[in-house]
Amino acid sequence: MLKIYLDQNVISKLKKKEYSELRGYLMEVKDYFIFPYSRAHLLDLYKSQDDALDKYNEDIDTITSLCENHLLEFHIDGLTPYPLLCYPTDYIKKEKPFLELFKSGFCFDKFELFLEYLAGTNLYLFIKSILLSQKVDDPRFENFWNLMIYQLDNISQILLDNKFEGDLLQNIRKWKGDSSIEDISKQDSSNIIPYLNSVFLENTGKTTHDIILDSIRSLNINKSQQYFIIEYIMLALTGYSRDKKRNLLNIYTDALHVSYATFCDVLVTDDKGMIKKANTEFARRNSSTKIIRIDGLKDFLEKEIKCQYNINYIFGTSIPTYSTPSVNKSGDLVYKNVEHPIFGLFRNCITLPNAADYVIFKVNFAPLGYMFNSEFDRFFEMIRDSINEDAAEFFTREIMLPYSQHNSNKNSIPSITISLNNGWSVEIKKDPDFSTPIPMVICRKSVLPTKS
Secondary structure (H helix, E strand, O other): OOEEEEOHHHHHHOOOHHHHHHHHHHHHHHHHOEOOEEHHHHHHHHHOOOOOHHHHHHHHHHHHHHHOOEEEEEOOOOOOEEEEEOOHHHHHHHHHHHHHHHHOOOOHHHHHHHHHHHHOHHHHHHHHHHHHHOOOOOOOOOOHHHHHHHHHHHHHHHHOOOOOOOHHHHHHHHHHOOOHHHHHHHOOOOOHHHHHHHHHHHHHOOOHHHHHHHHHOOOOOOOOHHHHHHHHHHHHHOOOOOOOOOOHHHHHHHHHHHHHHOOOOEEEOOOHHHHHHHHHHHHHOOOOOEEEOHHHHHHHHHHHHHHHHOHHHHHHHHHHHHOOOEEOOOOOEEOOOOOOOEOOOEOEEEEEOOEEEEEEEEOOOOOOOOOOHHHHHHHHHHHHHOOOHHHHHHHHHHHHHHHHHOOOOOOOOOOEEEEOOOOEEEEEEEOOOOOOOOEEEEEEEOOOOOEO
16 A cells, blocks of 8 residues: 655644545545654654643644554664554653653753663663763863753753754855855755755865764765765755754754655655755655645545556556566566555566466565555455455455464465456465465456355
């Protein structure tokens, strides 16, 4: 299923009266798509909890109703996405100490609570005793603990400054004059990084890549979430598509939203600044993520449903267009992903030589690299709802349940064949190319429905 990532400004707009029709439509079609939420949504929301509790609760309700329990996170390597099934309220309970710390701008009081939560009370007290015993050279502070309090409070003030301007922008102004912000804003998404490279090289001898690597003090992580976020923040701090309210916490959550969106099929946002910076980052990483404005979302989803589930479109357009492979340099057959996932699940369709009446639909985890279990559940529910009651009982017990348990051996799941109304039949069976139970569909012409 397509993963549709809704930026926080879209979540907020969906609560408004003028978008009530769109919100109602999304609720009608949400089972055809996955609307994941991320840590970035909760960081955005949690900041407003004290000032506008009603708004906060409405946003949580909106995210929960649309996204349900589809949480997108990253492995600790910062490279690999993985899906979790966790409702927003449960995730907030789990992450509350960090959310409080982030909302405060990492002020010391909240940092102390977070450290205790992270380490546990006994280990926290041990760490604190060590830091209290460590002397520092600065005569203003008795020990390292007091120095840390001072530094964190200063950091908090910087992070919460709504008119923050860092050294990067100040240096560019020094080099290029007061018109530098206007010059930077004129650059399109494909040219902004080369433009900044030329400015930095001329004045520092370093490229943007060098500056980022200096910031994170690590090499060979240019595909990681950490690198992505710092590069996005760098674009913001150089004045590219400048926001009126530009504290570092807001810039960070924007960067985090876009980094999660690279692992989705679509980013929906009305934030013009985010669109420009996201276009830059997506192009640099060859990301296939599309960017859609909120007013174009309904038309997009309507087209997808028509193309993904319409038998005439699947057999008349998807199969003829995508079922013929190309041959790579190694001589292997390569199949392009279909533009519209077949039945919402299958990204590859394969025809065999001299077998025009035989087509295979297969799951392909590329390019996103992950799938939610609910994507398979929804496919099976669609099949179950299309067959008679007796067959549905067999289908639920012998097919749906073993697939959902993910622990069946290779040959234990039976197949089932269902006739379509266009002269074809589809057989659902376990894909032998996967070690865990993943379904595949074999389409044949003129085969009577059977169970095996």
